[in-house]
Structures are given as structure tokens and as C-alpha cells.
Amino acid sequence: MQQLPLPDNRSVIQVAEGDNEPRSIGSYSIRLYGGSNPDFPLDDFIAGQIYPRDGSIERVLNTDADGDGNGEVVVVSRSAGSGGYLTMDVFSWQNRQIKRIFSISDLPPKTDPLRELKRLMRKR
Template structure:
């Protein structure tokens, strides 16, 4: 009888931990829809601290709105310093196509951010590519302008 009670207690505790991790993961994932209709998902690394770790970026093809995550196209994992806060779209490399911008806000004062810019090229062997990144940028600066400037000066 004690073994059965211990087993039930262990199972209940495990389920509580799993459900609390799942609930916490919802706060660690953001989604946005590109102008072309593709869905972009940025998720902080599971079980990592909120202040640092990694994030994954997934891109899904335009599909039935009831099933937006059925057609995976590409993805990658990036280091992160802070909390993934926002996904934006803007042409930062001058090719007249919207690029994906992920903004990560440092924890603490929140006065600094990292911005990563990615392009999607369906004809490439690596369809989701990092264009550039700016770490430690003042949070008050315009990330799109800063990314464009960095890419211009790199040429």
C-alpha cells in the first residue's frame, strides 16, 4: 500500500512540474506573421534562465489559419542575453523584401537590447540566414535604422 501511495505521489508531482514548465513556456514564445503570410516563432530555450541562454527561430509556410504550424520551412538557434521581446519585419539589407528582426531586452535595467536581423531565401540551401546582429544597443535607438547603418558600413 505504501508503494502504491509513493508511486501516485511521484506521478502527481511529476505532472505538476511538467504542467508548470509548459505554462511558463507560453510566456517565453512570441509569434508574428510576415507580410507574405508566413508565421515566425521565436522561443527562449526551455528550462534556461530568463536572463540568458538561447532562442530558436522557426519559420512556417502560409497555410490554413486553423493550423499555422503545420508546414515548417526553416529554423535556427541563437544565443540570447535577456528576454525575447519582439519580432519585427523591415527591409534592412536593401533587397526590397522584409527581413525578420528579433529584439531581445537585457534583464536588469532593460536599457539595452540585442537585435538580430535574418533574411529568408527559399532558393538557398540554408533558407534562414543571419544578416547581422547588434548587441548592447541602447533600447531607445531605432533598431531598423541601426541595422541598416551597420549593413551599409559593412559593404
């Protein structure tokens, strides 16, 4: 499980692999919390979704890859196979919603996720 504070200094994104699932395959959840009480930031659930995963969640990043002033959350997972390929799921989190913008898989194992995301966003 990974938690990421968002730039509004209140909201929190939480990403967690499915309970009792193998580390190599299964699902993950992404949840947005409002953080209205700083002492209990997970008391204010706003939205959440569940997605399949092939591999384990390696990291969760917050960025504004396209420079439009709206942040994106990037969930990076690494396959358990011999290739160790990466998958990136990219989400927007504006207006009290989480929306998957796009997903890309089979990235080479040494790919810099933020650099790749910026490259892809320029193409869009």
C-alpha cells in the first residue's frame, strides 16, 4: 500500500494491491480521500476504482506532465516475469473524481516513467 499527498495539501491518494492476492498478478485499488481532518486524512473517502495488475506496484507518482496546471497520478507496476517490464496507469484527480486517462504496458525495465509520460503527453 502506498499513500501520496496531493498538492492541495489536504487530499490523499492511496494505492493498494488486492488483499490475499499473489504479488505477481491480481488487482489494485486507487482511492481518493479529501483529507478534511489532517489528524485522520482517510476519514473522508471521495472516490475509488479497482484495476487489474500484471506484476506488483512499484511506485506511485504525482506530476503535471503536460504542464496544464492539472495534476496526474501515475501508478507504475513491474511484471514478475524475466523481462521485468513496466506498466503505467495514468489518472487525473480533479473535481473530486479519479479518472484513468490512459495506460501503457510492456515498457522496457529501465524506463523513466516521468520522462516517458511527458513524451507521451506531448504526442497527444
